[in-house]
Amino acid sequence: MIGEPAILTNEMVHVANQVIPEKRLRYLMGCGYPEDIIEAVGLGADLFDCVLPTRNGRTGMAFTSQGKVIIKASRYSTDRAPLDKNCGCYTCRNFSRAYLRHLFNTGEALAGRLVSYHNINFYMELMARIRNHIKKGTFRAFSRRILRKFDFRNS
Ligand SMILES: [Zn+2]
Structure with a gap:
Protein backbone atom coordinates (compact mmCIF):
# COMPACT_ATOMS: atom_id res chain seq x y z
CA MET A 1 0.00 0.00 0.00
CA ILE A 2 2.74 2.44 0.81
CA GLY A 3 3.98 4.39 -2.19
CA GLU A 4 2.16 2.89 -5.15
CA PRO A 5 -0.51 4.83 -7.07
CA ALA A 6 -4.01 4.70 -5.55
CA ILE A 7 -5.43 2.91 -8.59
CA LEU A 8 -2.93 0.06 -8.15
CA THR A 9 -3.64 -0.13 -4.42
CA ASN A 10 -7.37 -0.33 -5.09
CA GLU A 11 -6.78 -3.10 -7.61
CA MET A 12 -4.73 -5.07 -5.06
CA VAL A 13 -7.37 -4.53 -2.35
CA HIS A 14 -10.04 -5.73 -4.74
CA VAL A 15 -8.06 -8.88 -5.62
CA ALA A 16 -7.17 -9.63 -1.98
CA ASN A 17 -10.77 -9.20 -0.88
CA GLN A 18 -11.92 -11.72 -3.47
CA VAL A 19 -9.64 -14.29 -1.79
CA ILE A 20 -10.13 -13.38 1.88
CA PRO A 21 -13.50 -14.65 3.15
CA GLU A 22 -15.98 -11.85 3.89
CA LYS A 23 -16.39 -13.05 7.48
CA ARG A 24 -12.66 -12.56 8.11
CA LEU A 25 -11.21 -9.22 9.15
CA ARG A 26 -9.66 -7.50 6.15
CA TYR A 27 -6.77 -5.35 7.32
CA LEU A 28 -5.11 -2.77 5.09
CA MET A 29 -1.86 -1.40 6.42
CA GLY A 30 -0.65 2.09 5.58
CA CYS A 31 -3.86 3.31 4.01
CA GLY A 32 -4.14 6.82 5.38
CA TYR A 33 -5.81 9.55 3.39
CA PRO A 34 -9.54 9.81 4.11
CA GLU A 35 -10.45 9.23 0.47
CA ASP A 36 -8.18 6.14 0.37
CA ILE A 37 -9.97 4.70 3.39
CA ILE A 38 -13.41 5.35 1.92
CA GLU A 39 -12.43 3.72 -1.37
CA ALA A 40 -10.90 0.73 0.46
CA VAL A 41 -14.02 0.28 2.59
CA GLY A 42 -16.01 0.24 -0.62
CA LEU A 43 -13.78 -2.60 -1.80
CA GLY A 44 -14.33 -4.56 1.42
CA ALA A 45 -11.47 -3.52 3.74
CA ASP A 46 -12.40 -3.39 7.45
CA LEU A 47 -9.39 -2.25 9.44
CA PHE A 48 -6.67 0.32 8.86
CA ASP A 49 -3.67 1.86 10.49
CA CYS A 50 -1.46 4.65 9.28
CA VAL A 51 0.86 7.33 10.63
CA LEU A 52 -0.74 10.18 8.67
CA PRO A 53 -3.03 11.63 11.38
CA THR A 54 -0.17 12.01 13.87
CA ARG A 55 2.79 12.46 11.53
CA ASN A 56 0.98 15.24 9.68
CA ASN A 119 -6.64 14.66 13.37
CA ILE A 120 -7.28 11.46 15.31
CA ASN A 121 -10.73 12.78 16.24
CA PHE A 122 -11.36 13.62 12.57
CA TYR A 123 -10.54 10.03 11.58
CA MET A 124 -12.63 8.56 14.41
CA GLU A 125 -15.60 10.65 13.30
CA LEU A 126 -15.06 9.62 9.69
CA MET A 127 -15.00 5.93 10.63
CA ALA A 128 -18.14 6.36 12.76
CA ARG A 129 -19.89 7.96 9.77
CA ILE A 130 -18.75 5.11 7.53
CA ARG A 131 -20.05 2.48 9.99
CA ASN A 132 -23.39 4.28 10.30
CA HIS A 133 -23.82 4.47 6.53
CA ILE A 134 -22.93 0.79 6.15
CA LYS A 135 -25.55 -0.12 8.78
CA LYS A 136 -28.19 2.05 7.07
CA GLY A 137 -27.30 0.72 3.62
CA THR A 138 -26.35 4.20 2.38
CA PHE A 139 -22.59 3.75 2.17
CA ARG A 140 -22.40 3.97 -1.66
CA ALA A 141 -24.23 7.30 -1.77
CA PHE A 142 -22.16 8.61 1.15
CA SER A 143 -18.98 7.45 -0.54
CA ARG A 144 -19.81 9.20 -3.83
CA ARG A 145 -20.76 12.41 -2.03
CA ILE A 146 -17.73 12.55 0.24
CA LEU A 147 -15.25 11.55 -2.47
CA ARG A 148 -16.39 14.56 -4.51
CA LYS A 149 -15.62 16.74 -1.51
CA PHE A 150 -12.36 15.24 -0.16
CA ASP A 151 -9.05 15.69 -1.93
CA PHE A 152 -6.46 15.44 0.80
CA ARG A 153 -4.18 13.30 -1.37
CA ASN A 154 -3.64 15.94 -4.02
CA SER A 155 -4.26 19.23 -2.25
ZN1 LIG B 1 -10.99 19.23 16.22
Missing part, protein backbone atom coordinates in the same frame (compact mmCIF):
# COMPACT_ATOMS: atom_id res chain seq x y z
CA GLY A 57 -0.35 16.62 12.94
CA ARG A 58 3.16 16.93 14.33
CA THR A 59 4.15 19.02 11.32
CA GLY A 60 1.08 21.26 11.44
CA MET A 61 -1.20 19.74 8.80
CA ALA A 62 -4.78 19.23 9.88
CA PHE A 63 -7.49 17.15 8.22
CA THR A 64 -10.69 19.19 8.48
CA SER A 65 -14.25 19.12 7.18
CA GLN A 66 -13.21 22.03 4.91
CA GLY A 67 -10.10 20.29 3.59
CA LYS A 68 -6.44 20.46 4.50
CA VAL A 69 -5.25 23.22 6.86
CA ILE A 70 -1.56 24.05 7.09
CA ILE A 71 -1.65 25.84 10.41
CA LYS A 72 1.77 27.49 10.05
CA ALA A 73 0.52 29.60 7.12
CA SER A 74 0.65 33.32 7.82
CA ARG A 75 -3.04 33.73 6.93
CA TYR A 76 -3.89 32.12 10.29
CA SER A 77 -1.84 34.58 12.36
CA THR A 78 -4.94 36.42 13.62
CA ASP A 79 -7.57 33.75 12.92
CA ARG A 80 -9.60 33.22 16.09
CA ALA A 81 -11.67 30.38 14.59
CA PRO A 82 -11.10 26.80 15.67
CA LEU A 83 -9.07 24.47 13.47
CA ASP A 84 -12.34 22.97 12.19
CA LYS A 85 -15.63 24.76 12.86
CA ASN A 86 -17.47 21.43 12.51
CA CYS A 87 -15.36 19.58 15.06
CA GLY A 88 -16.06 19.24 18.76
CA CYS A 89 -12.67 17.84 19.84
CA TYR A 90 -10.67 19.24 22.74
CA THR A 91 -8.35 21.16 20.41
CA CYS A 92 -11.19 22.79 18.47
CA ARG A 93 -13.16 23.62 21.62
CA ASN A 94 -10.23 25.30 23.36
CA PHE A 95 -7.71 26.75 20.90
CA SER A 96 -7.83 29.12 17.95
CA ARG A 97 -5.97 28.70 14.70
CA ALA A 98 -3.87 31.75 15.63
CA TYR A 99 -2.85 30.20 18.94
CA LEU A 100 -1.99 26.85 17.33
CA ARG A 101 0.08 28.68 14.72
CA HIS A 102 1.85 30.59 17.51
CA LEU A 103 2.65 27.29 19.29
CA PHE A 104 4.18 25.87 16.09
CA ASN A 105 6.18 28.98 15.36
CA THR A 106 7.64 29.06 18.87
CA GLY A 107 8.57 25.38 18.77
CA GLU A 108 6.17 24.23 21.49
CA ALA A 109 5.74 20.45 21.48
CA LEU A 110 2.10 20.97 22.49
CA ALA A 111 1.38 22.28 18.98
CA GLY A 112 1.92 18.91 17.30
CA ARG A 113 0.02 17.10 20.03
CA LEU A 114 -3.03 19.36 19.71
CA VAL A 115 -3.22 19.06 15.91
CA SER A 116 -2.61 15.28 16.14
CA TYR A 117 -5.42 15.06 18.71
CA HIS A 118 -7.74 16.85 16.29
Whole structure:
Protein backbone atom coordinates (compact mmCIF):
# COMPACT_ATOMS: atom_id res chain seq x y z
CA MET A 1 0.00 0.00 0.00
CA ILE A 2 2.74 2.44 0.81
CA GLY A 3 3.98 4.39 -2.19
CA GLU A 4 2.16 2.89 -5.15
CA PRO A 5 -0.51 4.83 -7.07
CA ALA A 6 -4.01 4.70 -5.55
CA ILE A 7 -5.43 2.91 -8.59
CA LEU A 8 -2.93 0.06 -8.15
CA THR A 9 -3.64 -0.13 -4.42
CA ASN A 10 -7.37 -0.33 -5.09
CA GLU A 11 -6.78 -3.10 -7.61
CA MET A 12 -4.73 -5.07 -5.06
CA VAL A 13 -7.37 -4.53 -2.35
CA HIS A 14 -10.04 -5.73 -4.74
CA VAL A 15 -8.06 -8.88 -5.62
CA ALA A 16 -7.17 -9.63 -1.98
CA ASN A 17 -10.77 -9.20 -0.88
CA GLN A 18 -11.92 -11.72 -3.47
CA VAL A 19 -9.64 -14.29 -1.79
CA ILE A 20 -10.13 -13.38 1.88
CA PRO A 21 -13.50 -14.65 3.15
CA GLU A 22 -15.98 -11.85 3.89
CA LYS A 23 -16.39 -13.05 7.48
CA ARG A 24 -12.66 -12.56 8.11
CA LEU A 25 -11.21 -9.22 9.15
CA ARG A 26 -9.66 -7.50 6.15
CA TYR A 27 -6.77 -5.35 7.32
CA LEU A 28 -5.11 -2.77 5.09
CA MET A 29 -1.86 -1.40 6.42
CA GLY A 30 -0.65 2.09 5.58
CA CYS A 31 -3.86 3.31 4.01
CA GLY A 32 -4.14 6.82 5.38
CA TYR A 33 -5.81 9.55 3.39
CA PRO A 34 -9.54 9.81 4.11
CA GLU A 35 -10.45 9.23 0.47
CA ASP A 36 -8.18 6.14 0.37
CA ILE A 37 -9.97 4.70 3.39
CA ILE A 38 -13.41 5.35 1.92
CA GLU A 39 -12.43 3.72 -1.37
CA ALA A 40 -10.90 0.73 0.46
CA VAL A 41 -14.02 0.28 2.59
CA GLY A 42 -16.01 0.24 -0.62
CA LEU A 43 -13.78 -2.60 -1.80
CA GLY A 44 -14.33 -4.56 1.42
CA ALA A 45 -11.47 -3.52 3.74
CA ASP A 46 -12.40 -3.39 7.45
CA LEU A 47 -9.39 -2.25 9.44
CA PHE A 48 -6.67 0.32 8.86
CA ASP A 49 -3.67 1.86 10.49
CA CYS A 50 -1.46 4.65 9.28
CA VAL A 51 0.86 7.33 10.63
CA LEU A 52 -0.74 10.18 8.67
CA PRO A 53 -3.03 11.63 11.38
CA THR A 54 -0.17 12.01 13.87
CA ARG A 55 2.79 12.46 11.53
CA ASN A 56 0.98 15.24 9.68
CA GLY A 57 -0.35 16.62 12.94
CA ARG A 58 3.16 16.93 14.33
CA THR A 59 4.15 19.02 11.32
CA GLY A 60 1.08 21.26 11.44
CA MET A 61 -1.20 19.74 8.80
CA ALA A 62 -4.78 19.23 9.88
CA PHE A 63 -7.49 17.15 8.22
CA THR A 64 -10.69 19.19 8.48
CA SER A 65 -14.25 19.12 7.18
CA GLN A 66 -13.21 22.03 4.91
CA GLY A 67 -10.10 20.29 3.59
CA LYS A 68 -6.44 20.46 4.50
CA VAL A 69 -5.25 23.22 6.86
CA ILE A 70 -1.56 24.05 7.09
CA ILE A 71 -1.65 25.84 10.41
CA LYS A 72 1.77 27.49 10.05
CA ALA A 73 0.52 29.60 7.12
CA SER A 74 0.65 33.32 7.82
CA ARG A 75 -3.04 33.73 6.93
CA TYR A 76 -3.89 32.12 10.29
CA SER A 77 -1.84 34.58 12.36
CA THR A 78 -4.94 36.42 13.62
CA ASP A 79 -7.57 33.75 12.92
CA ARG A 80 -9.60 33.22 16.09
CA ALA A 81 -11.67 30.38 14.59
CA PRO A 82 -11.10 26.80 15.67
CA LEU A 83 -9.07 24.47 13.47
CA ASP A 84 -12.34 22.97 12.19
CA LYS A 85 -15.63 24.76 12.86
CA ASN A 86 -17.47 21.43 12.51
CA CYS A 87 -15.36 19.58 15.06
CA GLY A 88 -16.06 19.24 18.76
CA CYS A 89 -12.67 17.84 19.84
CA TYR A 90 -10.67 19.24 22.74
CA THR A 91 -8.35 21.16 20.41
CA CYS A 92 -11.19 22.79 18.47
CA ARG A 93 -13.16 23.62 21.62
CA ASN A 94 -10.23 25.30 23.36
CA PHE A 95 -7.71 26.75 20.90
CA SER A 96 -7.83 29.12 17.95
CA ARG A 97 -5.97 28.70 14.70
CA ALA A 98 -3.87 31.75 15.63
CA TYR A 99 -2.85 30.20 18.94
CA LEU A 100 -1.99 26.85 17.33
CA ARG A 101 0.08 28.68 14.72
CA HIS A 102 1.85 30.59 17.51
CA LEU A 103 2.65 27.29 19.29
CA PHE A 104 4.18 25.87 16.09
CA ASN A 105 6.18 28.98 15.36
CA THR A 106 7.64 29.06 18.87
CA GLY A 107 8.57 25.38 18.77
CA GLU A 108 6.17 24.23 21.49
CA ALA A 109 5.74 20.45 21.48
CA LEU A 110 2.10 20.97 22.49
CA ALA A 111 1.38 22.28 18.98
CA GLY A 112 1.92 18.91 17.30
CA ARG A 113 0.02 17.10 20.03
CA LEU A 114 -3.03 19.36 19.71
CA VAL A 115 -3.22 19.06 15.91
CA SER A 116 -2.61 15.28 16.14
CA TYR A 117 -5.42 15.06 18.71
CA HIS A 118 -7.74 16.85 16.29
CA ASN A 119 -6.64 14.66 13.37
CA ILE A 120 -7.28 11.46 15.31
CA ASN A 121 -10.73 12.78 16.24
CA PHE A 122 -11.36 13.62 12.57
CA TYR A 123 -10.54 10.03 11.58
CA MET A 124 -12.63 8.56 14.41
CA GLU A 125 -15.60 10.65 13.30
CA LEU A 126 -15.06 9.62 9.69
CA MET A 127 -15.00 5.93 10.63
CA ALA A 128 -18.14 6.36 12.76
CA ARG A 129 -19.89 7.96 9.77
CA ILE A 130 -18.75 5.11 7.53
CA ARG A 131 -20.05 2.48 9.99
CA ASN A 132 -23.39 4.28 10.30
CA HIS A 133 -23.82 4.47 6.53
CA ILE A 134 -22.93 0.79 6.15
CA LYS A 135 -25.55 -0.12 8.78
CA LYS A 136 -28.19 2.05 7.07
CA GLY A 137 -27.30 0.72 3.62
CA THR A 138 -26.35 4.20 2.38
CA PHE A 139 -22.59 3.75 2.17
CA ARG A 140 -22.40 3.97 -1.66
CA ALA A 141 -24.23 7.30 -1.77
CA PHE A 142 -22.16 8.61 1.15
CA SER A 143 -18.98 7.45 -0.54
CA ARG A 144 -19.81 9.20 -3.83
CA ARG A 145 -20.76 12.41 -2.03
CA ILE A 146 -17.73 12.55 0.24
CA LEU A 147 -15.25 11.55 -2.47
CA ARG A 148 -16.39 14.56 -4.51
CA LYS A 149 -15.62 16.74 -1.51
CA PHE A 150 -12.36 15.24 -0.16
CA ASP A 151 -9.05 15.69 -1.93
CA PHE A 152 -6.46 15.44 0.80
CA ARG A 153 -4.18 13.30 -1.37
CA ASN A 154 -3.64 15.94 -4.02
CA SER A 155 -4.26 19.23 -2.25
ZN1 LIG B 1 -10.99 19.23 16.22
